[in-house]
Amino acid sequence: MAKRSNKAFYITTPIYYVNDVPHIGHTYTTIIADVLNRIQKLSGNKVFFLTGTDEHGQKVEKAATERGLKPIELADQVVERYKDLWKDLNISYDFFIRTTEPFHEKGVQKIFRKLMEKGDIYKGIYKGWYCVSDENFLAEDVPLEKGGYKICPDCGKRADVVSEDCYFFKLSAYQKPLLDFYAKFPAFVRPPSRMNEVVSFVRQGLKDLSITRTTVKWGIPVPDDPDHTIYVWFDALHNYLTGIGYDWNMELFEKFWPATVHLIGKDILRFHAIFWPAFLMAADFPLPKTVIGHGWWLKDKTKMSKSKGNVLDPYLILDTFGPDPLRYFLLREIPIGLDGNFSHEGFVHRVNSDLANDLGNLVQRTLTMIQNYFNGKIEETEKEEKIDKEIRLEFDNLKKKVLKFFEDYALSKALEEIWAYISSVNKYLAVNEPWKLAKDQSKRKRLGRILYQAAAALRGISYLLFPFMPGSSEKIWGFLGEEEPIQEESFSELKFENLKLGQKIKKPKPLFPRIALKDFLKEEEKKSSPARKEEKMEQVTFDEFKRMDFRVGEVLKAERVEGTDKLLKLEVDIGTEKRTMVAGVADVYSPEELVGKKFVFIVNLKPAVIRGIESQGMLLAAEVEGKATIPFFDKDVQTGAKVR
Ligand SMILES: [Zn+2]
Known part of the structure; x- marks a missing residue:
C-alpha cells in the first residue's frame, strides 16, 4: 500500500434544531459533508465528521409544550428521526453531538x-x-x-x-x-x-x-x-469544539481542531463567518479553515415551507429509489452555493437518463459480455491499439481533473466529468462492436482487449463515484470481482490498469431500475402531508354521505394481533350482529381499556383483509402524528344506534 498522507481533516454540519423533523435541506447539507468525508478518507487523511442536534431554546420549549412533552422528550424523539435518516442515507459520521449532553454544557460554561x-x-x-x-x-x-x-x-x-x-x-x-x-x-x-x-x-x-x-x-x-x-446560538456554535473532545478528550481535540470545513446553509452564514470566529479569537482558539455556505432547494421553484405544505420528505424518494439516486441528484444538479430546484420530473429524468441508462447500461453490457464470451473471466488481451490507449489516458486525465475539483469542493463538476467519461466508454463499445468480434474466433484476443478496457474503465468509474454513491459503487466493484474494499486503495494508488487479468467477475444485478414518472407521482400522492391532502379535499354530496353507515358499536372482545405493535383485533356488537374488525390503536390503547366501551364504527365499508384477518368495518379515530385517539360518547347510547 502506498504512503498515506495522514493529514487531519475535520468536517462539520450545522447541528439541527429539534423543533422540527428532518427535511431535504438538512439532507442536502449532510450528504455534502458525507461526500467530503469519504473523499478525504480515500485520500488517506484522518477524518472526523461531526453532526448532531441543537436542543435548547425557546422554540424547542414551545414545540414540546404543544405536543404535551418535556423539551428533552421531544429532543429524544427527533434525534432518533435524524439518526434513522442518516443511516438510511448511508451517512458515515463519526460522532453525533447533542447540546443537552453534560460535557457540552460544561464546555460552554467553561468558555463563558x-x-x-x-x-x-x-x-x-x-x-x-x-x-x-x-x-x-x-x-x-x-x-x-x-x-x-x-x-x-x-x-x-x-x-x-x-x-x-x-x-x-x-x-x-x-x-x-x-x-x-x-x-x-x-x-x-x-x-x-x-x-x-x-x-x-x-x-x-x-x-x-x-x-x-x-x-x-x-x-x-x-x-x-x-x-x-x-443564548441558544452561543451555546450551539460551541458544539464544534465540544463535539471533538474540548474539555473531555483533549487528545482528540488537539488532533482535529481547527475545523477544516464548516458546512452550512447560506441562512446561517453570519453566525459562522462573523460571530463564531470572533468567539474563537476571544477564547484564543485557532480559527477554522473554511466555511462553505450552500444554497437552498426550492420545490417546483418555490421556497419550501411548512405552511405551504410543500416541504419535501426525503423518505418519499428513499423508499422508492434508495439513497444513491438522491445523493447523486442533489450533488449533480447544482454547484454548492447556488439554489437548486427540485421537481419530480427533473429528478426522475436524471435518474433514468444518467443512472439507469448511461451508467447502468455500461455495467450491464460490459459484464454480460465478459460473462458470455469469456465465461466470466477477464483475460486474453492483446496489445493496446490507439483507440484503447485513448480510453486509458482519458481515465488518467479524468482522475487528475476530479481530484482538482474535489480540492475546490466543485462536486457537481466532478460528476459532470465522470459522466463525460461514462459516455466515452459507452461510445468506445459502440465503435468497437465487441458483439460482432465475438462471432469470429480469430478476433478473440482483440475482443479480450476491448472488454478489458471497458471493465478497467468501469472499475475506475466506480472508484471515483464511491464518495457520492457508496452503495452502488461497492456493488459494481464487487461485480468486477474485486475482493478488497474500495477504501483499501488510496487515490494515489488508483490506476486504470489495477484491474487484474484472470479476475473472475460476478453476474451483475440491475443497479438502478427505471421508474416511470407517473408511478413516482402516485407514490407521492399517497404519502403527501396531511396539510396537502386537506387542500385537495374533495366535496361529497349529501347522498354520497348518506350511503355511509356509521353505527354505535360495543367492543365485546379485544386482543393484540400477533407480530404487530399497532393492531388490535376487536369483536364488536353493532346491534344487528357481531363483527370482527382490526383497528390500528394498540400503540395507544390496551385491549382491556376498550372492552365494554362504545365507539363509532363505519359498518358498510368493503371488508379488508389485514394480517390474515377479515376486518368487517372500521373504528373511527382521530390521528395526530401517527397516534390514534378514539372519540367517545358523553352519555350512554344504545348499541347499534345510527350516527350521522
Ligand atoms: Zn423572526
Missing part, C-alpha cells in the same frame, strides 16, 4: 467563564426588538412600521420590545481583527460572493452581542448567575 475573566463578556441592560419565533434581536437598521412596531425580516412576524439584564459579548472589539483575518484568508468563506457579503457587513461596524436570556429557561445556565441562560 474564560471570556468573563478576560472582559470579553460583561453584564449590562439590553433593550431591543426581539423576534420570539427566531429567538433573535432584530438588527438596529430594521425600519419601524407605520404602527410603531417592527417586523422580523427573517420570518415576517411582528417583533416585541424587550428590555432585560443581559450578558454581552464584546463583538465591537473584533471588527478589525476579523477584517484582518478575512484579508489574510480570502477563502475562509466559500463561494467568494458570500465572502464579499460578510466583509461588507463587518465593515459597516459591529455592535456588542447580547448572548444570554432571562426569559428562556430551557438552556445552559450562566455560570454563577443561573437566572440567565446562555
Whole structure:
C-alpha cells in the first residue's frame, strides 16, 4: 500500500434544531459533508465528521409544550428521526453531538467563564426588538412600521420590545481583527460572493452581542448567575469544539481542531463567518479553515415551507429509489452555493437518463459480455491499439481533473466529468462492436482487449463515484470481482490498469431500475402531508354521505394481533350482529381499556383483509402524528344506534 498522507481533516454540519423533523435541506447539507468525508478518507487523511442536534431554546420549549412533552422528550424523539435518516442515507459520521449532553454544557460554561475573566463578556441592560419565533434581536437598521412596531425580516412576524439584564459579548472589539483575518484568508468563506457579503457587513461596524436570556429557561445556565441562560446560538456554535473532545478528550481535540470545513446553509452564514470566529479569537482558539455556505432547494421553484405544505420528505424518494439516486441528484444538479430546484420530473429524468441508462447500461453490457464470451473471466488481451490507449489516458486525465475539483469542493463538476467519461466508454463499445468480434474466433484476443478496457474503465468509474454513491459503487466493484474494499486503495494508488487479468467477475444485478414518472407521482400522492391532502379535499354530496353507515358499536372482545405493535383485533356488537374488525390503536390503547366501551364504527365499508384477518368495518379515530385517539360518547347510547 502506498504512503498515506495522514493529514487531519475535520468536517462539520450545522447541528439541527429539534423543533422540527428532518427535511431535504438538512439532507442536502449532510450528504455534502458525507461526500467530503469519504473523499478525504480515500485520500488517506484522518477524518472526523461531526453532526448532531441543537436542543435548547425557546422554540424547542414551545414545540414540546404543544405536543404535551418535556423539551428533552421531544429532543429524544427527533434525534432518533435524524439518526434513522442518516443511516438510511448511508451517512458515515463519526460522532453525533447533542447540546443537552453534560460535557457540552460544561464546555460552554467553561468558555463563558474564560471570556468573563478576560472582559470579553460583561453584564449590562439590553433593550431591543426581539423576534420570539427566531429567538433573535432584530438588527438596529430594521425600519419601524407605520404602527410603531417592527417586523422580523427573517420570518415576517411582528417583533416585541424587550428590555432585560443581559450578558454581552464584546463583538465591537473584533471588527478589525476579523477584517484582518478575512484579508489574510480570502477563502475562509466559500463561494467568494458570500465572502464579499460578510466583509461588507463587518465593515459597516459591529455592535456588542447580547448572548444570554432571562426569559428562556430551557438552556445552559450562566455560570454563577443561573437566572440567565446562555443564548441558544452561543451555546450551539460551541458544539464544534465540544463535539471533538474540548474539555473531555483533549487528545482528540488537539488532533482535529481547527475545523477544516464548516458546512452550512447560506441562512446561517453570519453566525459562522462573523460571530463564531470572533468567539474563537476571544477564547484564543485557532480559527477554522473554511466555511462553505450552500444554497437552498426550492420545490417546483418555490421556497419550501411548512405552511405551504410543500416541504419535501426525503423518505418519499428513499423508499422508492434508495439513497444513491438522491445523493447523486442533489450533488449533480447544482454547484454548492447556488439554489437548486427540485421537481419530480427533473429528478426522475436524471435518474433514468444518467443512472439507469448511461451508467447502468455500461455495467450491464460490459459484464454480460465478459460473462458470455469469456465465461466470466477477464483475460486474453492483446496489445493496446490507439483507440484503447485513448480510453486509458482519458481515465488518467479524468482522475487528475476530479481530484482538482474535489480540492475546490466543485462536486457537481466532478460528476459532470465522470459522466463525460461514462459516455466515452459507452461510445468506445459502440465503435468497437465487441458483439460482432465475438462471432469470429480469430478476433478473440482483440475482443479480450476491448472488454478489458471497458471493465478497467468501469472499475475506475466506480472508484471515483464511491464518495457520492457508496452503495452502488461497492456493488459494481464487487461485480468486477474485486475482493478488497474500495477504501483499501488510496487515490494515489488508483490506476486504470489495477484491474487484474484472470479476475473472475460476478453476474451483475440491475443497479438502478427505471421508474416511470407517473408511478413516482402516485407514490407521492399517497404519502403527501396531511396539510396537502386537506387542500385537495374533495366535496361529497349529501347522498354520497348518506350511503355511509356509521353505527354505535360495543367492543365485546379485544386482543393484540400477533407480530404487530399497532393492531388490535376487536369483536364488536353493532346491534344487528357481531363483527370482527382490526383497528390500528394498540400503540395507544390496551385491549382491556376498550372492552365494554362504545365507539363509532363505519359498518358498510368493503371488508379488508389485514394480517390474515377479515376486518368487517372500521373504528373511527382521530390521528395526530401517527397516534390514534378514539372519540367517545358523553352519555350512554344504545348499541347499534345510527350516527350521522
Ligand atoms: Zn423572526
